[in-house]
Amino acid sequence: MNSEPVTTLYRVDDLPALDFDPFLRASLHEAPVRQIRLPHGEGECWLVTSYDLVRFVTADPRFSRDITGRPIPKMTRHFIPLDRAVSFVDPPGHARVRATVAPAFSSTAMSLLRPRVQELLDAMVDRLLRGQRPADLVRDITSPFPLAVIGLVMGIPEADHAHVREWATTLLSRASDEQAAQRAERVKQDSRAYFLRLARLRRAEPRDDTMTTLVRAMDHGTIDEEELLALATLIGLNGWHAVCNNASNMLYALLTTDGLWDRLCAEPHTVPGAVDELLRWVPHKHGVGQPRIATEDVRVGDVLIRQGEYVYVSYVAANWDERVYPQAGHIDFDRQGPRHLAFGNGPHFCVGPLLARMEAEVLLSTLTARLPTLRLAVPPGTGLLADRHPHPRAQGTPRDLVGAGLHGRRARTTQDPKNAIRARAAFDADEPHGTRSGAHHSRPCVTDRCGGVRVGVTAVVPAAPAGPASTARASDDPSRARPYG
Ligand code: HEM
Numbered sequence: 001m002n003s004e005p006v007t008t009l010y011r012v013d014d015l016p017a018l019d020f021d022p023f024l025r026a027s028l029h030e031a032p033v034r035q036i037r038l039p040h041g042e043g044e045c046w047l048v049t050s051y052d053l054v055r056f057v058t059a060d061p062r063f064s065r066d067i068t069g070r071p072i073p074k075m076t077r078h079f080i081p082l083d084r085a086v087s088f089v090d091p092p093g094h095a096r097v098r099a100t101v102a103p104a105f106s107s108t109a110m111s112l113l114r115p116r117v118q119e120l121l122d123a124m125v126d127r128l129l130r131g132q133r134p135a136d137l138v139r140d141i142t143s144p145f146p147l148a149v150i151g152l153v154m155g156i157p158e159a160d161h162a163h164v165r166e167w168a169t170t171l172l173s174r175a176s177d178e179q180a181a182q183r184a185e186r187v188k189q190d191s192r193a194y195f196l197r198l199a200r201l202r203r204a205e206p207r208d209d210t211m212t213t214l215v216r217a218m219d220h221g222t223i224d225e226e227e228l229l230a231l232a233t234l235i236g237l238n239g240w241h242a243v244c245n246n247a248s249n250m251l252y253a254l255l256t257t258d259g260l261w262d263r264l265c266a267e268p269h270t271v272p273g274a275v276d277e278l279l280r281w282v283p284h285k286h287g288v289g290q291p292r293i294a295t296e297d298v299r300v301g302d303v304l305i306r307q308g309e310y311v312y313v314s315y316v317a318a319n320w321d322e323r324v325y326p327q328a329g330h331i332d333f334d335r336q337g338p339r340h341l342a343f344g345n346g347p348h349f350c351v352g353p354l355l356a357r358m359e360a361e362v363l364l365s366t367l368t369a370r371l372p373t374l375r376l377a378v379p380p381g382t383g384l385l386a387d388r389h390p391h392p393r394a395q396g397t398p399r400d401l402v403g404a405g406l407h408g409r410r411a412r413t414t415q416d417p418k419n420a421i422r423a424r425a426a427f428d429a430d431e432p433h434g435t436r437s438g439a440h441h442s443r444p445c446v447t448d449r450c451g452g453v454r455v456g457v458t459a460v461v462p463a464a465p466a467g468p469a470s471t472a473r474a475s476d477d478p479s480r481a482r483p484y485g
Helices: 022-030 052-061 093-101 106-130 137-143 144-154 160-170 180-204 210-219 225-256 260-266 266-283 315-319 353-370 417-425
Strands: 006-010 031-038 045-047 292-294 299-300 304-307 310-311
Touching: 022 310, 022 315, 045 052, 052 160, 052 299, 052 315, 093 144, 106 144, 106 353, 137 225, 144 210, 144 225, 144 299, 144 353, 160 180, 160 225, 180 210, 180 225, 180 315, 180 353, 210 225, 225 260, 225 266, 225 353, 260 266, 260 353
Parallel strands: 006 031, 045 310
Antiparallel strands: 031 045, 292 310, 299 304
16 A cells, blocks of 8 residues: 555646656556546546556455545546436446447347448448548548448438437537636537427437437436436437547558558458457547546555545556557457457446447448548648648649549658647537648647547648637647547
8 A cells, every 4th residue: 555645646638649657657667556637627546557456456346436526636627517418327226227328339230230230331422432532531531430230220311420429529528717617518409409309309200310319218216307418419429429539540550551551442341340459459439438436435556545545547548558468569460369448347347349449340341442542641740631731732633632642642641740740629510621730730639538539630731720710729629529428
């Protein structure tokens, strides 16, 4: 037991591209259970990083997720949990709510869904190929694709997909000012009202979708209305946000690591292994997710965590624990080893891992088959993609600039730290191009729960500010993600 633990401030700094967080790396090596302070909230808490201990904490019922209303140490000033969200409910109530949607995300459901998911993606790739070149893969593929898929699964009409994207971006924003808090509160009300309307619609006209399943569960008395609304919102928002960011980061990693893309093209059977390894490797969560609270004294490794103390775990760190994954920073499609923790562990294990995996497999199989010469359009660190606005430092015609696999030309591949920093920043999943000042607006997309994915890809945006929204304010920055539940 540490009688006087040293407390370290974890500032949760932005990081270049998909770099592994040095604070997590140091914690893994030096203190897998360490006491930290966070930028907001009160007091100290524990951070657990090693694979074995993360599994231990997340599976042990003495660590409760019922933290609503407590003055927790946290990454952001505002914390707007959804009322009655499963994220903050302990078993057995938690299992009761989760069971209502389990069949909708089972392997059987995924097998039935897969052909329709493939059709959706094929149509998007067709459009991409017909469109202007170079192309922006995030705008045209990795954002609309998971949105269309989760819309299909939930039964959200296409005309409303943009709302889901907007709500997720706002709710997961880490912006800490008062306006951001008001925006998030408003979005919380709007999304609640929307899903309530959708639920009523499905009661009147049932369909073969998850919203209808939830309504039936409510009508049978398994869940109540608030539980239905919170779960529908979580699934809808995470279903887009997490997959969009994860898929973008996977592509970025594949296109910036020597040989990976070409191997995937040459050996399509490696796609499932590649997806699994990339899920482990991509740092989904930046910083910390939701804490747990010790309901009694519990020894975790060498440390005695006292009743009432808060504990955060880092699944990202656990996935890079060298004791479990030798050469953890190396992407190895053939890696053997225990199950990674990208989707969490214990009762709060992600609702949609099979869906997320299936989408990633369909995406990578399709893009490697149809766009085998896909290349970065701009230097790594500045972009996964090129859009219609040429990179100011890359002279030449669009044909010379890009690749996007459409021209079969290799783009420049020089890496420099400055670009890398920009790179990780310039992308925002749903921001229209030309709405930011600066040639490359640098910002990571950082969230800290299920959607906890750092987006390390960039879109090239025009050098000149365009349009009224061109002044980026911190408060607007959805890349600064807040926790919500
Ligand atoms: C690559 C994509 C995804 C990743 C990396 C991911 C990861 C995670 C993680 C780490 C957790 C939290 C575990 C914890 O709190 O201990 C989680 C929870 C959750 N995820 Fe995902 N997720 C992804 C996709 C999805 C999708 C597609 C859906 C919707 C179908 C979804 C819905 C949820 C929900 C509702 C929770 C809360 C579960 C609970 O607290 O019981 N996620 N996810």
